[in-house]
Amino acid sequence: MDEAVPTDLVQLIRRFPQIFPDNLPEGLPQEQPFDHRIESKLGIQTTVQRQFRLTQPDLQQLLKHVDYLLDKRIIRPSFSPFDSPILFIPKKDSGYRMCTDYRALNRVTIKSHYPIPHADELIDQFRKARIFSRIDLRGGYHQTVCSAWTRRAERPTLRRGSSTFAVT
Template identity: 35%
Template sequence: MPIELGSFDIIIGMDCLAKYNVVIVCDKKIVCIPFGNEILTVRGWDVFLAHVTTKKAEDKSKEKQLEDVLIVRDFLKVFPEDLPGILPTQQVEFQIDLVLGATPIARAPYLLAPSEMKELSDQLQEVSDKGFIRPSSSPWGAPVFFVKKKDGSFQICIDYRELNKLTMKNRYLLPRIDDLFDQLQGSSVYSKIDMRSSYHQLGVRE
């Protein structure tokens, strides 16, 4: 396999090291090379990188896109970049079951920076225009905060911990990972659900 020397004058291979009984002492960062009746000692440099090579950046535009899949291309309306609005009423309606005797809890809002307040206003206006939310006079209240995503944008998170304390827990046994591996063994095609803003796609009974 050809190797670029870069800024190095020579690269000594394992066959050469073995032939001349070279001893490498890692903890002292030295290489001992027998030379006649003497030992030639070469001391390494205390550096983190000995050599850096450039790598050609990959062209992301040439990677396979969602539109390249034949069935997706035929039904592009089913795979929109963003949800156009609230979805039609589904056959299954979810509801939050509370423990007996639960009373409404309203938490005070968290302190937000002026930039976060503007971001909150913009995002609320956006989902309001799409019909995902509407003004509420509910006795329940939960504070919001932001989490920064990988792309630098901010994701609204709602602190429902107090509500969770009053909900009836639906105990559902999750499958064991090793059992899943046994079931998936030998498969060559896998699928996953990648739902955009999934919490806007599940209707909840009022």
């Protein structure tokens, strides 16, 4: 452990190692009381967006990432009529984050309205906090069970056949 990490935090990590796994769990997450659902505007059947040109290093990164997602069973073959392009954003640690451009899908989506807390309220809640952290939620978006329509709609273009996320 890093010497800058407080001792009580190190003890907590050692006590609950399952909370901080080194790798994503295999297969689908446990069943949830509800599935995440995207609702489309009336009469909208599909959205297709042209693929972005990828540099050779980005294409290699994509194929490597697709292999990883297939291996972890996060994606599976799909014949969905939807299509959204992929791009890579550099991380501060010199890695890359795979992103899907869902702007076309967003245009035909019924917006859900969920109240977002005011920044002042959040600051008040954190006023007495002692430990703050910044984490990269590895695969955080690949752990929510989605409805069948949502899985079809969220299909990214992966350049190696058509695949859709098993979860998102």
